[in-house]
Amino acid sequence: MPSATPLLVAGLCAQWCGTCREYQPLFDQQSSAFGEQARFAWIDVEDHDEVLGALDVENFPTLLIAQGDEVLFYGVVTPHAQTLVRLVQTALDGGLKPVNDPALAGLPQRVRSAI
Secondary structure, eight states, X not given: OOOSXXXXXXXXXXXXXXXXHHHHHHHHHHHHHTGGGEEEEEEETTTTHHHHTTOOOOSSSEEEEEETTEXXXXXXXXXXXXXHHHHHHHHHTXXXXXXXXXXXXXXXHHHHHHO
């Protein structure tokens, strides 16, 4: 059963990254498609380095999907709207299990603090 708490969907990117600049408009378009079910945030990791803490983003675009404090997805994605929609819908449908990685602890809260 889907949660009433909105998903956090964060694009972790950098302004210097051409792929990220091309992906951002597609990412932003999807924010309205999911309404109150998901909160989208675009985070420039160089402007908001406190968000990552000790975590390192190795490739762009990197996507974070969280439900409350639980990370449901963290990883590099192909910069296509269909990929984003599919991942977010799968999370909303309860099809993503929490990621058990201590390095991601606190990441959703830090992202929320930055937006």
